[in-house]
Amino acid sequence: MRSVLVTRPAGPDDALVAALRQRGFQVHPVPTVTTAPIPVEAAALEGFDWIVVTSATGVAALPELPGDARWAAVGAATAAALAERGVTASVLPERANGKSLAEAIPEPGGKRILLARAEIAAADLPGRLRERGAEVVELAVYRTLEGPETSRQALAEALADPELGGGVFASASAVRGYLALGGRIDLPAVTIGPRTTGAAVEVGMRVLGEAREQSAAALAAAVAAALPLEV
Incomplete structure (x- = not known):
């Protein structure tokens, strides 16, 4: 099963996690920022x-x-x-x-x-x-707060998943937090909008998709388009 990393602060309680699972993805909810x-x-x-x-x-x-x-x-x-x-x-x-x-x-x-x-x-x-x-x-x-230390081990485990197809980023701070926790720039990204896309590209990440609006539903749709379950 194709998996995806979700970096938003709410972790497993995020509506995006549920939306992606409904679409058939395995989800690694690892907050790279907290508030x-x-x-x-x-x-x-x-x-x-x-x-x-x-x-x-x-x-x-x-x-x-x-x-x-x-x-x-x-x-x-x-x-x-x-x-x-x-x-x-x-x-x-x-x-x-x-x-x-x-x-x-x-x-x-x-x-x-x-x-x-x-x-x-x-x-x-x-x-x-x-x-x-x-x-x-x-x-x-x-x-x-970028790069919470409590997420470091979970991120390492997610990145070790051979089925991991990409990561979802909803802010420039999430991109920075991901890198601060040891994230790899070779992980393809799906973002919530132009500013986050710019932040990801600036650090050398490849952006496969961008949400049409700032919502969990739009992000889930962007992930599904960028990372099809059947290839």
Whole structure:
């Protein structure tokens, strides 16, 4: 059975792992990054017209969610995380990426918008919102830790699997964490989008496929296209 390495932080609980197994892959869930929440006071979320979240991890890191703001989520998984906490996302873009999210928020000019996300994140979302006239406040609610030592042995075992066809990477930090743990650049990669593809190519990895949008379903489809079970 063809196997694939999944490097996302949730490990075996990741929706991508289940999606790939349903498609017939053996999966090695080995997080090459982990996340840690950054303490945030509830008052930091008050006084905004919109609160924008870009991951379920970011939603989980927030304290009590204020009900007087409208919420925007980058994708279905993030919207579901909000729903679990009793909040409905007013905006959910057709494509799950920062640029589409910035364009989907209606008439942001003059509005105060809080962007709650990772400590290190791309600049396209806040940049486009500011271009559209919004007052954007960026709030780091979690940080990403690359190359957790607890994954080193599991990664070595996955790389020793003769049926391993490739690895799935959902961020540039996952690529860096993979290499920090002893990952090989000759392992073909499937990525979540252009930035991750660029990071993989930069270190010498061959990218076989890229998800059409930032979701577990799109990643699973990209893996299936890049690594067919029957060759």
